[in-house]
Amino acid sequence: MNDDIIEGASNSEDEDEQESVEGMDEGELNAISPAKKFVLDKADRSLSELFRWYKSGRIVIDPEWQRNYVWDTTRASKLIESFLLDIPVPVIYLAKNDQGKYEVIDGLQRLTSVFNFFDNQYKLHRLDLLDNYRGKTFAKLPKEVQNKLEDSILRSFELSDSSGDIHFIVFERLNTGGVKLNDMEIRNCLYRGSLNALIKDLSKNDNFIKAVSQKTFHKRMQDRALVLRFLAFYERTHLKCTLGLKRFLNEFLATYQDCPDSKLQEYRKVFEKCMKASLTVFGETAFRLKSDIAKPGKYSSGEWSTRPNAAIFQVISTSFAKYDLGQVAQRADSIYEGYIDLINSDATWVDRVRRATGESTRLKYTFERWLERLDDIMGATQAQDVRRAFSRQLKKEMFDAEPTCKLCGNRISLIDDAVMDHDARYWLGGQTVPDNANLAHRICNLKKG
Ligand SMILES: [Zn+2]
Secondary structure (H helix, E strand, O other), rough: OOOOOOOOOOOOOOOOOOOEEEEOOOOOOOOOOOOOOOOEEEEEEEEHHHHHHHHOEEEOOHHEEEEEEEEOHHHHHHHHHHHOOOOOOEEEEEEEOOOEEEEEEEOOOHHHHHHHHEEEEEEOOOHHHHHHHHOOOOOHHHHHHHHHHOEEEEEEEEEOOOOOHHHHHHHHHHHHHHOOOOOHHHOOOHHHOHHHHHHHOOHHHHHHHHHHHHOOOOOOHHHHHHHHHHHHHHHHHHHOOOOOOHHHHHHHHHHHOOHHHHHHHHHHHHHHHHHHHHHHHHHHHOOOOEEEEEEEOOOOOOOEOOOOOOOHHHHHHHHHHOOOOHHHHHHHHHHHHHHHHHHHHHHHHHHHHHOOOOHHHHHHHHHHHHHHHHHHHHHHHOOOOOOOOOOOOHHHHHEEEEOOOOOOEEEEOHHHHHHHHOOOOHHHOOOOHHHHEEEEEHHHHHOOO
């Protein structure tokens, strides 16, 4: 939800919410066990009671949610006025957790407006009917008006005895407040624990930030959504993702919610290694497609997309987990060329990282095709430092000297569009010596082959 602008897969109601990561569509939750049930209690609570709960920490408003408070003073003032005039205020939804505390599912704007007013954080203004209270904080209101407000009732529905999918779905459906929470933000509330804390921490990893290279992607927790994907696919592999991506990610979080230190350390280590490896191979344009890659039958010569793609991220980043950094660095150029070749030659793969990325069968394809390639490259007998002939460095030298296609005679505008014409799969480590190597357009070379 709310994650994918380019593919039109978003169900976001916030049209102006710019997402900085592509391919985030997780699909729908499916195959819910019918045994799961939940209880929704109705309660009428006074504002003073709710405020007391808030002060004592019984109502949990995550500090990270505070930034989602978007009401201005005018809107907050009108809410206070509604209470004073007995104008009905929409019901709020709370979820009771294991410790008897309440998470706010829906009602963050209303509750925060009330709590801030009781805390004298703003003055009433632009009231429609109660103009004599304009400019007053709670403390400055007449005592009987304070009492009236404290005794005002806010109806709440309180969700309890629920877990897993039901909890997530109720949260997803009911949360309609000022800013609709996305999947990761909901997870951040539902699966608190050591794993969630680690995800938050890893999202600040330098190499990760560099490789993704996206200034605003920490907004709306998109960075954490990527870290979660990494850990889930690393731990469970794509083979376990058979009921859709959303369920896969939720199950991983639920299973490892309070995972032990040893596991956390393992996760940290492998994440750091894989981010370093990704940066070594792809630099600061990792996990992307080319901007014009979608045009059918045409080789891309375009620039890298400005936005990383989550479906590519989960495949590429986890693929380095079983190799050590030295192995990857030694074959960095071959891996890079192998990736360029993949996105240029496999239209199905490109389609599957762009559309309906949460579907298990589509997702499986993206992993398998890349892992095959990477295995080929890593298994090649000659590492590229042995035969510089097959390295990107040589190609760059040739390109800088004479960027002309030997097959069609036209200019090659970008180095990624160039291949050595003697062997399209030279990135696997061929045998040809540099003397008879020529540069050609990828497409020309492919036609010839
Ligand atoms: Zn050509």
